Amino acid sequence: MLTVANALAAAIASVIRDHDMIGTLSQLCDDCSDVMGATAVGIMLSDGNAPLEMMAASNHRATDIELYEIQADQGPCIEAARTGASVNVGSADGIIARWPEFGPRAVAAGFLGAAACPLRWRGDVIGAINVFLPRARALSDDEQRVVQAFADVAAIAIIHADLPPVQDLARITRRALDARTVLEQAKGVIADQTGLDMAASFDHLRALADQRGQPLETVVRDLVSSTTRPAPRPPAGD
Numbered sequence: 482m483l484t485v486a487n488a489l490a491a492a493i494a495s496v497i498r499d500h501d502m503i504g505t506l507s508q509l510c511d512d513c514s515d516v517m518g519a520t521a522v523g524i525m526l527s528d529g530n531a532p533l534e535m536m537a538a539s540n541h542r543a544t545d546i547e548l549y550e551i552q553a554d555q556g557p558c559i560e561a562a563r564t565g566a567s568v569n570v571g572s573a574d575g576i577i578a579r580w581p582e583f584g585p586r587a588v589a590a591g592f593l594g595a596a597a598c599p600l601r602w603r604g605d606v607i608g609a610i611n612v613f614l615p616r617a618r619a620l621s622d623d624e625q626r627v628v629q630a631f632a633d634v635a636a637i638a639i640i641h642a643d644l645p646p647v648q649d650l651a652r653i654t655r656r657a658l659d660a661r662t663v664l665e666q667a668k669g670v671i672a673d674q675t676g677l678d679m680a681a682s683f684d685h686l687r688a689l690a691d692q693r694g695q696p697l698e699t700v701v702r703d704l705v706s707s708t709t710r711p712a713p714r715p716p717a718g719d
Contacts, residue, residue, distance in 0.1 A: 607636060
């Protein structure tokens with residue numbers, strides 16, 4: 482069984498090695514879901530004052546609920562990112578009362594507890610991490626600290642070693658979101674080529690990165706680049 486210490490150690494080790502931001506954040510969501518007993522974990526990110534966008538998710542259900550949260554413009558991740566404070570709701574009634582647009586959809590999808598912690602960098606909030614639970618319960622104080630630790634590692638993974646001044650945060654987070662867009666394009670390429678659904682296409686890409694010993698971001702950028710590159714012109718006739 483994966484422990485909190487092992488999950489966080491693996492995430493930190495990934496950051497200090499040849500860095501693969503997309504792979505690190507995806508694995509971090511998976512590991513956070515595992516150690517917290519969550520149904521879904523997702524990370525949202527914003528470049529400055531722009532609306533939050535989905536950055537990573539533990540599974541397709543997490544992707545769906547994250548996107549709906551963005552559409553409804555309310556929910557635990559949205560609230561944590563806006564207020565800079567942790568969110569912890571331990572019942573279906575509490576979720577519906579707190580977020581009347583988002584809550585009924587979340588509960589209907591089987592999420593009966595919800596928590597979120599902000600992603601911070603040098604005092605600025607750049608996003609948040611969501612944790613959705615399959616049964617009604619609030620996180621303990623220790624569990625909230627664990628989720629915040631995952632959020633902190635995620636922020637470091639996004640910023641990485643550039644250590645930019647605050648005014649460059651928008652540029653750094655936009656690059657991260659652009660990388661996520663390329664990942665979605667690569668998933669679409671695999672789905673089109675193989676007939677796999679988008680969740681299985683993502684698993685296929687991760688397996689391909691492991692097989693090649695390359696960062697996931699490198700694999701997806703190479704795939705999208707080779708797919709969109711114009712075919713060479715045939716030689717002109719005499």
